[in-house]
Amino acid sequence: MLGLLVLYSEALTLCWTLQPAQDPTVTEYSLPSAKTPSSPSSSSAAAPHAAPCFVEDIFAALRDGVGDSGELTNSSLVLFGFCSQSARSSASVSLDLANKKSSLEVLHPAAVHVSEEEEQGTITLTFDLPRPPSLMTNPVLLLVFESPLARGDLEVAFTSQFLQPNTQAVCISGDTQYVLLTGKSSEGSVNDRWQITAQTKLPHMKQNLKSILIGEKSGSNISTSPLLLFSGGTGTDTRCASGSPPASLQTSFLCEMKRFLGAVLPQEHFASPPLPLDSLQSLPPLSLGLSSSETLLAVMINSTAPTVFGFTSWGSVLPVCHGELALSAALLEELRQRLDQTLVQMTEIIREEEVSPGAKESLGRLKELSALQEKEHATGGSQFRAFLLLKALQTVAQTYDAQRKLRATRADPSSSVRGGVCGLKALTVSLTKLLVGPSSANINNCHGSCAFPLTNGNNHAILLNSHIESGNADERSPCCVPVAYEALEVVDWNADGTFISIKPDAVARECGCR
Structure with missing residues (x-):
């Protein structure tokens, strides 16, 4: 089962920039580090998920997405990209994430590289981890989409030696906002680079997959944030002073x-x-x-x-x-x-x-x-x-x-x-x-008029009203004010x-x- 301690980290906006490729059949896109300014040639979009409750809202969506029966609702299946056949296991993962977030760590990759193999129709995502822990239990890779996704439904198979199971199907539509991929627990040292391939079952949907992960055009901005969730943390945040509450x-x-x-x-x-x-x-x-x-x-x-x-x-x-x-x-x-x-x-x-x-x-x-x-x-x-x-x-x-x-x-x-x-x-x-x-x-x-007898009028207002009613219309009438x-x-x-x-x-x- 999965557990959670939330370590708040700087939010990450993915700005994909075209890089030269050695193989003419492979196009590579790189994501600058979240702590490194983009080069002048690459543009940077505002990060709407920099809001303080970004991670908490994800957990709330997971918790609220499970109905009274313990199964994910239809809208939650769409929201998290779950295919209906995996609903039972998805509900178990979702509930575990939502209810045990006090012992899970959240890690933002330092950089993400995306390469496209045009002939095979696959896209490979490589995640560089800034500080891989020595032990990572029950990791979950969460992809968060901030922008509307491609039109139409799209089934994507994500494959990697770092996933458990190695291949996981995700069903993406225009209403999908999150994708959850369950990772493989590590023993001993952890590889500081995860590589995952994404491929559609239908070749004619390859362009839709590219639009989701890379953008409509080379060098365009896509607002997607990868988060690596895993248990095994200490439950404290070093940025809090000693003696502060959790x-x-x-x-x-x-x-x-x-x-x-x-x-x-x-x-x-x-x-x-x-x-x-x-x-x-x-x-x-x-x-x-x-x-x-x-x-x-x-x-x-x-x-x-x-x-x-x-x-x-x-x-x-x-x-x-x-x-x-x-x-x-x-x-x-x-x-x-x-x-x-x-x-x-x-x-x-x-x-x-x-x-x-x-x-x-x-x-x-x-x-x-x-x-x-x-x-x-x-x-x-x-x-x-x-x-x-x-x-x-x-x-x-x-x-x-x-x-x-x-x-x-x-x-x-x-x-x-x-x-x-x-x-x-x-x-x-x-x-x-x-x-x-x-x-x-x-x-x-x-609001309202100030006709005689005046509402809560002071002596000045009473005298002013009497002066105006005597035929002196060149003065300002009493006004209804706080x-x-x-x-x-x-x-x-x-x-x-x-x-x-x-x-x-x-x-x-x-x-x-x-």
Whole structure:
């Protein structure tokens, strides 16, 4: 059976460049090392899988692809390139990868070379391993396609002495995103170069295979990432400081929270581009960790301000090594009670609203990853995750509460906003996509008229309105505007740790005529 420890590595984008061939029947393409800049003649495409949850999302897709019967669903067979006749064994491999990722290592090849034998219709992929381990148990080679694949269905046979079995069939279609090839466990030293050939059963489909692995034309970009997964690691990440909680646990929590927020929050469509959070005015950031002020944490636990979770930079934030809190017994108990209440509220929202079916299961996994001890003080990492989960659930609950109020306002003919009188109205704006979530925020806005008697008008507005009604029409009339605000709280991860940024006066909470 396969096991997993995820070592986050720099994402790899394959840019195939034509190289001179000694044999005129063989065309060779080379992939520059992920750490070596491409030559000026070769182009480089952006790597969309540089997102922090790239590897975690693969495991989630594997886990979610297995139905209640223990078999892969039809859509999962297509997604992972499994042929139907291998569904049973594929489901076993998939479940093992998804459920035991805490003991698996992920290795990005340092370079990949692709050669095409035109007469035989085969393509050979050679993977250079940057640091082959002395022992590699149950390896799996995962090919990840970021770009749409060739049209039509294509059955490919991958053959190599490094695979077990030596020949494995893969069924690729336009909806295939991943290909899993089970490798042969090593004993003793490991070869630092894997060579695998790919061949189609039908000669006329050779061009489709070439399009998938090399691209439509020589030298074109193809966004495909090879990952080598294997067990046998130590379970630690050397990039985490001594004493830090396991990076894989913190990463799993954040990525699960990202999936949960994407599933449970209403999906908005915006015509305007998202607004980067760093363009907003902010108070000096405060560290979220063992040195955090109890006063700050108490205020945030009881705050109604919406919270956004984001990354300052993608490449340096994983593994997440900065995730501990040291709460007093009283504040820890308050956190536990608040979280329990919000979990009950969230369960009701999932049941009553039209929420994605996977939200309930995702919420259950979040509860497990952030479980606090009942009678003893929780570990620092559990406190950290419980705190973040509370803030996320409070934000989701406020979103649905605002939606319910909006529906009630629309249904009530006597509503002040519906009747044209100055009042608060929901307004959702799009935020930068470099986020765990949410990707939008309800900042509210004020709408309606300011006719006498004025709504929440101050003395200036009353005097101004009287002056205009006396026939002096050359002055600006009182306007319906926000008169009270709430902050937007941002929990941000970067290379130096986890920080809280307060964006003051971001959400309108009260309207008046001014």
